[in-house]
Amino acid sequence: MTIRVWDYLPEYAKEKDDILDAVQTVFDSGQLVLGESVRGFEREFAAYHGVPHCTGVDNGTNAIKLGLEALGVGPGDEVITVANTAAPTVVAIVGAGAVPVFVDVREDDFLMDTTQIEAAITARTKAILPVHLYGQCVDMAAVQQLADEHGLAVLEDCAQSHGAYHHGELAGTMSSAAAFSFYPTKVLGAYGDGGAVLTSDEQTKRDLDRLRYYGMDKVYYVVRSPGHNSRLDEVQAEILRRKLSRLDHYIAGRNAVAQRYVEQLSDLEHPEGLRLPRTNSGNTHVYYVYVVRHPKRDAILEALREFDIALNISYPWPVHTMSGFAHFGYRPGSLPVTEKLAGEIFSLPMYPSLPEAEQDRVGAALRSVIARL
Template identity: 85%
Template sequence: MTTYVWDYLTEYAKEKDDILAAVQTVFESGRLVLGESVSGFEREFAAYHDVAHCTGVDNGTNAIKLGLEAIGIEPGDEVITVSNTAAPTIVAIVGTGAVPVFVDVREDDFLMDPDAVEAAITPRTKVILPVHLYGQCVDMAPLRALADKHGLLLFEDCAQSHGASHHGELAGTMSAAAAFSFYPTKVLGAYGDGGAVITADERIDHNLKQLRYYGMEKVYYVVRSPGHNSRLDEVQAEILRRKLTRLDEYIAGRNAVARRYVEQLSDLERPGGFRLPRTAAGNTHVYYVYVVRHPRRDAILEALRAFDIDLNISYPWPVHTMSGFAHLGYREGDLPVTEKLAGEIFSLPMYPSLPESEQDRVIDALRSVLSRL
């Protein structure tokens, strides 16, 4: 049997009755679009973050796109972000007509380097968009200071950081608004696509609810400003409502898996060799993925396949090097830390229902492969 970085079947077997009950609840409700399941999830997800508002949308990419539009981004505005992220972050920015401007990341935790941001600010800059990558938060204090100094907005990409915190503040609560994805692999994952934007600002939330519904305001057929068809599905919302009550349990499970990796693999760490992930000061980590690194990453992954272990890389190609974004004018060498990490990082299996026997298979195989390098 092949071991992969993620699997949902063990969790589904445990939660099957609740998941199927969620589906039945929606099908028997008499309301299949923007009903009580969506509004209920919005209330509960906002309450989890102790913010006033949440708008559910159809996926995490549109959560970023609509969120940026709702805070006032316009074509030609610049958005400072990172290239070490999933491409949808940048697809969403480009989709608004804005221009992504990349800064490098820190080598120890792979997160946006706040020290690199100010030099990237121009008269066209409107938003700083930190990506809370792999399950922990970017250092927000210096970004807040820069935003205040230059009159900019902060918008958080929290697709990988549900429940993570930074000096006691939850991811998503440290900016004008924040986007979440509920893709099935996420810390809080649906059984299909889904996304949401949270904010403390009533005006932003009003804009979001109008944007996701064609630009209509309550009355069907009356478009106030052209928008999108981007609604969170009722079935996914009802599933998410139930899974939200177990979010802290999922996070605890992920941390238990991470602790076992540390216990079993930390003796293999070497300067310039194998490295385990680091948690930045002030952060609680929720380990969306467990990213390790080694300069001979590709050889390691190939050797692990002989053990029937197929691992993932998040991410092997920095966005600024992709042909689809060539029009932005970046070249290899522009973001040296990001590019170095792209050749070294890989992910070990990480999900709360990961059986210890499967984790031990990976640990034993990795130890064997590293001993021969």
């Protein structure tokens, strides 16, 4: 039987009654769009983070896009971010009419190299978009200091970091606003698409609510300024409300899987060989994915096929090298660390309900393959 990188079915088997009850609750409510389930989830997700405002939207990409727009980012503005991320981060920047400006990442933790931000700031820079990648946070003190010095907005991309802490502060609480994805694979995942934006600013909250609803306030058909149709679905919101109460449990499960990998593989670590994830001082890691690296990554993946184990690469093609973004003028070699990592990183199976027997198979197979290199 193939071991999958991610699988929701074991979790669904445990939570099926609650998930189906959530669906029934919405269907019995008499309101299928922007009803009590969305309002309740917004209250509860904001409360979990200790911030006053949350706006639920239809997906994580639009959470970034609307978040940028609510912070005043528009056509011609520049947004500093990274290319070692999922393409939707940059799709959202472009969707807001802005121009992505890439800085490289750090080789040891794959996160934004904050020492490169200041050199990337121009007169057109409007915002910084740090990506809390793979499950832990960027150095937000450095980001915010530069933002304050230059009068820039900061929007955290928290799609992969639900519940992660950075020096005692939760991801999503250290900036002007923060965007989340609830795609099914996420640490807090829906049974379909979903997203949200957190903010402590009341005006930003009002702008987000208007932007997700065609540009209207509370009166239908009265558009105050152009917006979008980007509402979080009631069914997904109710499911997320139920799952939010279990978020800390999911994170504990992911950390248990990560620790088991450490026990199985740490003796193989070598600067020129296998390298396991590191957690930075002051951070907690929620292990959205468990990303390791090896200079012979492709040979390892090829050899693992015989073991019927599915692995993933997050991400094999840096965003700045994609043809869809070629007009921004980046060339191979522009971001050397990002490009090097793209040839070495790969993800082991990671989800809270991953059976220990399957994880043992993964560890044994990886050990076997590396021994033959």
